[in-house]
Amino acid sequence: MHRYQVDVLCTDPRHPVRPLLESWRARQAAHDIAILGHSSQLRGGDFLFLVSCQEIIRAEIRNRYRYALVLHASPLPQGRGMSPHIWQVLEGKREITLTMLNAEDALDSGDIWVQQVFCLEGHELADEINAKLFDCEIALMDWALENCESSSPRTQSGEGSFYRRRTPEDSRIDPEKSLADQFNLLRVADPERYPAFFDWQGHRYHIVLKKAEEK
Numbered sequence: 320m321h322r323y324q325v326d327v328l329c330t331d332p333r334h335p336v337r338p339l340l341e342s343w344r345a346r347q348a349a350h351d352i353a354i355l356g357h358s359s360q361l362r363g364g365d366f367l368f369l370v371s372c373q374e375i376i377r378a379e380i381r382n383r384y385r386y387a388l389v390l391h392a393s394p395l396p397q398g399r400g401m402s403p404h405i406w407q408v409l410e411g412k413r414e415i416t417l418t419m420l421n422a423e424d425a426l427d428s429g430d431i432w433v434q435q436v437f438c439l440e441g442h443e444l445a446d447e448i449n450a451k452l453f454d455c456e457i458a459l460m461d462w463a464l465e466n467c468e469s470s471s472p473r474t475q476s477g478e479g480s481f482y483r484r485r486t487p488e489d490s491r492i493d494p495e496k497s498l499a500d501q502f503n504l505l506r507v508a509d510p511e512r513y514p515a516f517f518d519w520q521g522h523r524y525h526i527v528l529k530k531a532e533e534k
Contacts, residue, residue: 325367326367328358391417391419391427396477396478397480408439408506412439415452419433435455437452439451
């Protein structure tokens with residue numbers, strides 16, 4: 320088996336995918352893999368995986384790699400942009416498509432290598448949604464190491480759509496609305512980084528949703 324040099328760029332050190340990336344590196348010990356937090360650390364080589372990366376990676380950096388690949392949780396060209404799986408949960412979608420595509424200058428515009436769907440049942444909280452998403456991300460990274468040499472990507476086709484970047488304000492809960500009406504918003508809120516909140520009588524309150532232990 321060929322030994323690849325692989326860089327994985329995840330720019331948020333607090334992102335919950337980081338521990339899984341470290342576990343993946345240990346499992347793929349036959350390759351030279353580095354988990355990095357900033358583009359200035361990129362070494363060049365065979366594969367660059369952009370996972371939850373908030374930096375724009377210029378062509379001069381991408382060209383140091385044979386494959387520069389993005390993981391994006393939407394059925395491209397639908398759902399380009401930021402936090403697509405969260406927006407889709409808020410829209411009520413139960414099937415989320417993870418796409419592996421070439422990184423290009425235009426956001427989420429590159430040719431598609433492979434897609435994989437994971438399903439939600441409607442009750443999962445942020446950590447459970449992330450677990451399903453991250454499992455798919457790891458599976459597609461495995462796929463790339465095993466198949467890119469013998470596969471070819473396809474161009475995107477059809478009309479695209481775009482999701483804007485989410486801000487902490489997007490986790491605001493309206494205390495005048497019912498819990499049922501805002502359940503999807505509560506369950507996608509990251510309790511560590513972007514907790515749900517509401518303002519009441521001059522004070523701000525955070526809401527952390529946790530499933531009760533099943534008896």
